[in-house]
Amino acid sequence: MALLGIDLGATKVTFATFSETGIIISKETILLGKRKGKKVGSLLTEKITFLIGSSGYGKDKIHAIGVSVPGISHSKTGTVWAPNIQGWDDYPLLQEIKTVSGDIPVTIDSDRACYILGELWQGNAKGCRNAVYLSVGTGIGAGILVNSEILRGSRDIAGAIGWMALNKPFHEKYISCGCFEYHASGEGIAKMAREYISQENIYTGILRSKPAEELTSYDVFSAYENGDIVATKIIEQCIEFWGMAVANIVSLFNPEIIIMGGGIFGPAVRLIKEIRSEAEKWAQPISMKQVRIIESALSGDAGVYGAGFLARKKLIAKLL
């Protein structure tokens, strides 16, 4: 008996088959390249057809399929909104997969939901009932586990923590992505560096070594490690925002654990102690003492593990 987890991202898709105990049997990543719209859907259905067929990876038949998508999965309709895949405004993914999956049960959920489910199954949230995965990458989102279930909200959009208001007054620049994401996402870090470099002529540090428009968050972290003053200023501001966000998660949800993940954690993992110190200033003090703040155990694989766990949950629900 095997489970198929599929982690669809904005640029690539990972297919992994799992044993029912969560051991990866096989794993493959395919770049989306120039695929968009229905071609992305076809890539998934073709690969699923292959994997569930007799020519698939191994002798273990696949009994359930879970899919992580980079956006919102509408649980009632089975459609997906994925802003970084062209043509996926309301894409009928569940319906499409069902044309090839036969009687194998299929579940789809958002990447942020899958991150925390992956950690719950095989990572740092094992045994937790109330846990949050704060994903800081190009954008920012939170996978939130409340009493062992994913917090979905009334229309599946809960966990949009990139929109968190943390810094009044409101600025026009927050309109497209939200205040927290503007200041403290990977894109935000790069943008901050670009803005600074293009405005400030006195500065002659490391960040000048490439054209401002090519700077990435990784350049800023690298400069920070080397004591660059602009990078230090940007990262210290991020620590403040990440700490405030962690504090707000603690005060509102009183979780057992907060997992810091996404591409930025990554290099920011070594800042978790400072982030905790910042959070301790702001948060409900009893809840704060009880919470663990820790890095992701699965990092880039959290999504595909979460997709595998979705499959497992669906299978259990079907069997019992």
Place this chain on the structure above:
Amino acid sequence: MALLGIDLGATKVTFATFSETGIIISKETILLGKRKGKKVGSLLTEKITFLIGSSGYGKDKIHAIGVSVPGISHSKTGTVWAPNIQGWDDYPLLQEIKTVSGDIPVTIDSDRACYILGELWQGNAKGCRNAVYLSVGTGIGAGILVNSEILRGSRDIAGAIGWMALNKPFHEKYISCGCFEYHASGEGIAKMAREYISQENIYTGILRSKPAEELTSYDVFSAYENGDIVATKIIEQCIEFWGMAVANIVSLFNPEIIIMGGGIFGPAVRLIKEIRSEAEKWAQPISMKQVRIIESALSGDAGVYGAGFLARKKLIAKLL
């Protein structure tokens, strides 16, 4: 068949009996006066003994009891932390009530949980599965309904929204109560007015009509209604904080409804339109469009209705 709801506050306690459909049969409020510690517990057990006995309010026998407490109800131990009742750091309330309640089931929950449950049962959240009651009184708290259940967190402290970080950098003055509560609670509004009056000599407005130390949030609202500039400044700042808090609830929880309650809503009910406008700037835009923001239907009775609903839930769980 009747239900007993008890709403214990910092200064008074309300006992109400309900029909199973949520109609109040009888209601009585008793001031706590100088009672503290065990005397508050005794007031409850004596009144419960009377109400469940043959000499009680009516011919309908009480089948379940729910209690709302002004603090944290520890669901595992049945003890209560209520900072405004002296001696209630870890008070064994459930155990004490059980000495008189016999086989009648008893449930205790926090006031903020009861507020949203009250609105769910007989108020403005009827039929909702994801709803938040933002209670702004002397302090600030949130009763949060997720998928029809109260969000408790790992140790029953979830919903401590008064601690929400909204205004960086951190100030020492936030230590005792949290940033949001410092700026935008009833106590915060009064404090802001007192600070302003005591520092500013040019101002000769309405708020000067009593000694600074006697000013309350109601004086500030009254001055605001009369166009006073200091009161206007304070209330406009509160609108900004309330709007940001509402936005953060919307982005994180994607609820169907947010109910503005507590003593301040009250006078601030007429500001809900402005609060919504502020929230619209910050929040996840799709979630924001879907949410209703509305005043409490039950105002001062939300807690006792919620306590009645706790009783009803417990009874149903026992019967089924």
